[in-house]
Amino acid sequence: MSTTTYPVTWDLEIFFRGGSESEELRAHLEEGEKKVLAYTEAVGDFRTPEAAGAAEKVAALIEQTKNTSAHLRESGAVIGCFLAQDTTDKKAHLLQGESSALGAKFQTAFMMFQQKLSETDEKVWEELLASGELEEFSFILNEWRKKAAAKLPEEQEAIITALSVDGYHGWGELYDLLVGDMQVTVKVDGEEKVLSVGQANNLGTHPDPAVRKEAFEKLEAAWAEKEEFFAKALNSLAGFRLQVYEKRGWDEVLQEPLEYNRMKQETLDAMWGAISSNKQPFAEYLKRKAALLGKEQLDWYDFSAPVSESTSKLDYQEGAEFILNQFGKFGPELESFARMALENGWVEAEDRPNKRPGGFCTGMPLSEESRIFMTYSGSMSNVATLAHELGHAFHSYALRPVHQLNRQYAMNVAETASTFAEMIVADAAVKEAQSREEKMALLEDKAQRSVSFFMNIHARFLFETRFYEERKKGVVSSDRLNELMAEAQREAYAGALGETHPHFWASKLHFYITDVPFYNFPYTFGYLFSLSIYAKALEEGKSFEEKYMALLRDTAVMTTEELAMKHLGEDITKQEFWEKGVRLCIRDVEEFLSLTSDEG
Numbered sequence: 001m002s003t004t005t006y007p008v009t010w011d012l013e014i015f016f017r018g019g020s021e022s023e024e025l026r027a028h029l030e031e032g033e034k035k036v037l038a039y040t041e042a043v044g045d046f047r048t049p050e051a052a053g054a055a056e057k058v059a060a061l062i063e064q065t066k067n068t069s070a071h072l073r074e075s076g077a078v079i080g081c082f083l084a085q086d087t088t089d090k091k092a093h094l095l096q097g098e099s100s101a102l103g104a105k106f107q108t109a110f111m112m113f114q115q116k117l118s119e120t121d122e123k124v125w126e127e128l129l130a131s132g133e134l135e136e137f138s139f140i141l142n143e144w145r146k147k148a149a150a151k152l153p154e155e156q157e158a159i160i161t162a163l164s165v166d167g168y169h170g171w172g173e174l175y176d177l178l179v180g181d182m183q184v185t186v187k188v189d190g191e192e193k194v195l196s197v198g199q200a201n202n203l204g205t206h207p208d209p210a211v212r213k214e215a216f217e218k219l220e221a222a223w224a225e226k227e228e229f230f231a232k233a234l235n236s237l238a239g240f241r242l243q244v245y246e247k248r249g250w251d252e253v254l255q256e257p258l259e260y261n262r263m264k265q266e267t268l269d270a271m272w273g274a275i276s277s278n279k280q281p282f283a284e285y286l287k288r289k290a291a292l293l294g295k296e297q298l299d300w301y302d303f304s305a306p307v308s309e310s311t312s313k314l315d316y317q318e319g320a321e322f323i324l325n326q327f328g329k330f331g332p333e334l335e336s337f338a339r340m341a342l343e344n345g346w347v348e349a350e351d352r353p354n355k356r357p358g359g360f361c362t363g364m365p366l367s368e369e370s371r372i373f374m375t376y377s378g379s380m381s382n383v384a385t386l387a388h389e390l391g392h393a394f395h396s397y398a399l400r401p402v403h404q405l406n407r408q409y410a411m412n413v414a415e416t417a418s419t420f421a422e423m424i425v426a427d428a429a430v431k432e433a434q435s436r437e438e439k440m441a442l443l444e445d446k447a448q449r450s451v452s453f454f455m456n457i458h459a460r461f462l463f464e465t466r467f468y469e470e471r472k473k474g475v476v477s478s479d480r481l482n483e484l485m486a487e488a489q490r491e492a493y494a495g496a497l498g499e500t501h502p503h504f505w506a507s508k509l510h511f512y513i514t515d516v517p518f519y520n521f522p523y524t525f526g527y528l529f530s531l532s533i534y535a536k537a538l539e540e541g542k543s544f545e546e547k548y549m550a551l552l553r554d555t556a557v558m559t560t561e562e563l564a565m566k567h568l569g570e571d572i573t574k575q576e577f578w579e580k581g582v583r584l585c586i587r588d589v590e591e592f593l594s595l596t597s598d599e600g
């Protein structure tokens, strides 16, 4: 047994001494201000290249882009950590405001640089990319250029951006405002409680079915009461987007999200195809869960209901050792990296008040380190979260040799390394479960996850694509939105759903996010993509780690199709690829079904 004690709080002093009052941080921000000014000036002086000889100039500006951005992100990440570790840190709130204002200034200049560069004439462009200075960046530079070409002329895009503030983003902000203001009263443990939407949603995991049902019904009623407001916001958002798409000459509403995720329509179709033709085992699981809860069919508010209790507890030291042990079976690099992170105070895990909920991993690009945030209270799911976040940090570690401009991976592959690491640990936990109850709880956890990726997210996708098609013809009424949603849910849950959640379109923030459209399928993509990599790792054993790291290094310099072909030899435009990952999930569900067969 190891005698190491892993610290439960993180070390932020190594970046800036003195917390949010740090003098070093103050100086760093002031230097950042100067850097942004200098960068803005350099971009202002920059002219669209007219000959290949400009390569050196372009490369120098790329270098300045990288340095300025890394400088800002270093302090931004640390300030984010200050806020997470103590939500009452007022100084940190002020610093965050300062930091994001600086970030916005940088972003404006950066976009101008992209635009000027993208206007380079075709022949010069080819020569530039062939030059020694810029070859390394050809993927990302071509992407900038392609994006700029698909848009309207600069002045028109500038008008759209300006009008977006009130005419587009404003609707998303109004949504947040409306939801933040909502309250419902639910009787919990014999007491009437006034709850926010988030708190009422959390009652979905309450063991008492009456509480779950009441919370759900009260929420449905609350959404129904305000449905005209939400319908207005949703129609306006979609209308704005469609207008912009039309002006740019884009016919497909999925064009933007697919490009953003560097993937083809065929790939998306193959993924949903594999899922749609394999729904039966998950529908069986939902039926079994209904039986375990003493019901004929599962209603919406029963999805997260507990059917058994995970009893085993691991303290932080044991949890960390468990993870290192399992990582070690996969490969030496992952294990030694995780050990280094755990020993050197990269993780904030202490269970104490005033911490933000949830977990995250953030990177400090100047120091080339990461920090992980979570609250560890000893459950197996906490262990899985720690493994998940260590996976994110490992992705950054694998990317160290790569230029920072080539590290901007898209959302659909962002969860690859994290899900992968989590899977190693979750699988081991099932294998080593001490009791039937424990095993059931762990398998159920996995099954619930598959249901949310294959059914819940599928319903969102079906709803959103259909809604956008109808919206092209005019405003879609709230009644029709309810209908579309209930239909999408019945279809996505393969008939295994009793009572639907028609106002889900009003309740789900994702439909109102204005930064990224169609914030749904990348989740399912990431989950299944990493599962199939995991399936490969199981086949190939320890020798796979090298290939795995090479794949991670390439996550931001090619399309997803190219990435899978180069490193896995797989064609992800084909349904067969996606079925491999789905099969792993079916295996878990089958194990759950056989474990609970006497109760079915």
Ligand SMILES: [Zn+2]
Residues within 6 Å of the ligand: 388, 392, 415, 418
């Ligand atoms: Zn994650």
